[in-house]
Amino acid sequence: MTQTAATRTEWLEKRKSLLAREKQLTRLRDEIAAERRALPRVRVEKPYEFESERGPRTLADLFDGRSQLLVYHFMYPESWKDGCKSCSFWADGYDGIQPHLAARDVTLVAISKASLAKLLAFRKRMGWSFPWYSSAASDFNRDFAVSFTPEELASRALVYNFGTAPFGVEEAPGISVFVRESSGEIFHTYSCYSRGLDMLNPAYQLLDLVPKGRDEAGMAYAMSWLRLHDEYGS
Numbered sequence: 001m002t003q004t005a006a007t008r009t010e011w012l013e014k015r016k017s018l019l020a021r022e023k024q025l026t027r028l029r030d031e032i033a034a035e036r037r038a039l040p041r042v043r044v045e046k047p048y049e050f051e052s053e054r055g056p057r058t059l060a061d062l063f064d065g066r067s068q069l070l071v072y073h074f075m076y077p078e079s080w081k082d083g084c085k086s087c088s089f090w091a092d093g094y095d096g097i098q099p100h101l102a103a104r105d106v107t108l109v110a111i112s113k114a115s116l117a118k119l120l121a122f123r124k125r126m127g128w129s130f131p132w133y134s135s136a137a138s139d140f141n142r143d144f145a146v147s148f149t150p151e152e153l154a155s156r157a158l159v160y161n162f163g164t165a166p167f168g169v170e171e172a173p174g175i176s177v178f179v180r181e182s183s184g185e186i187f188h189t190y191s192c193y194s195r196g197l198d199m200l201n202p203a204y205q206l207l208d209l210v211p212k213g214r215d216e217a218g219m220a221y222a223m224s225w226l227r228l229h230d231e232y233g234s
Contacts, residue, residue, distance in 0.1 A: 003211060041179065041187035048140045050133035051116040057133065059140075063180050064131075068106045072200075073146040073174040076112035076119065078136065083112070083122045085226050087173050092229055093202045094130045111135050113147060113171055126229070144191060146172045161193040173197060 006014070048059045063069050074091065075084035094108060101108050109131040112119055116134040123132055141147035145160070148170055152159050160167040175197060177190040198204055207214045216222045 036190055039190060041189045044178065044186040044188055046139065046143065048135070048138045050111065050135055050138065050140070052131070052133050053116070053120065059178070059186055060180060060184065062107065062109055062131070062133065063178075064107045066102065066105045066107045067180050069178040069180070070101070070106060070108045071144075071176045071178070072108070072110045073141065073144065073172070073176065074110040074112045074132070075146075075169070075171045075173050076114040076122070077169075077171045078114045078118065080114070082228065083114075083119075083126075084171075084173065085228050086223055088126060088228055089203065089223070089226055090173075090197065090201050091126070091128060091130070093200075095128055098130060107131075109133060111140065113141050141171065144174065144176050144188075145193070146174045148172070161196075165194065175200065 044059065050057045050059075050062065052061075059069075062071075072087075072090070072094070074087045076087070091110065094110070098108060111133050113136055114134060115136055119132045119134055123129075135141050145162070148159050148167055150170075153166075153168065153170065156166040158164060158166055160172055172193065174191055174193040176188065178186055179189055180186050204214065214222075216225070219225065
């Protein structure tokens with residue numbers, strides 16, 4: 001959108017008009033968040049096991065004593081040298097919020113298919129400290145719709161984002177939410193994928209405020225500008 005010069009009075013008039021629209025969006029976002037929280041929940045009955053720095057862990061262990069668990073499905077197949085640069089873009093914001101989430105009874109972790117040694121080496125390189133687990137020995141990624149077979153990829157089957165889109169590689173990004181009741185039962189309450197993940201990226205929220213925005217129009221694909229944070233140079 002082209003910006004034009006204006007007087008302060010003209011700017012204020014336009015800004016108030018936009019403010020009314022922003023308030024509509026805020027109210028709609030609150031309504032959708034309430035609907036999201038009101039979704040029915042599905043009991044998790046499969047005994048998933050993950051590899052961690054402290055040895056094997058169950059899904060219950062990942063809650064770390066809290067009742068709510070956020071799982072970021074981080075794209076990282078064993079065949080890749082580095083973790084996904086897009087997922088890394090998201091993950092760059094995870095460390096600082098951990099204490100705040102914990103104060104609200106929430107644990108945030110990342111889970112990937114790659115081996116634990118590969119995950120921990122990449123985490124060290126990136127300077128992260130959030131919990132990261134390997135699901136290499138379980139069906140977890142498959143069951144929560146972020147792992148695909150070669151046959152699905154080749155056929156361009158609609159396997160991603162609740163069967164609405166194909167996906168081009170064997171692992172995809174997403175987030176899933178779980179709650180653990182006092183009885184010990186675990187329920188899956190929410191998952192989202194694709195553009196739904198934008199809400200987790202603080203950098204994108206800030207870029208949406210500046211005149212150029214995300215500035216991705218005309219690129220070969222969205223985020224083609226993106227690098228791992230230690231690859232930009234000066």
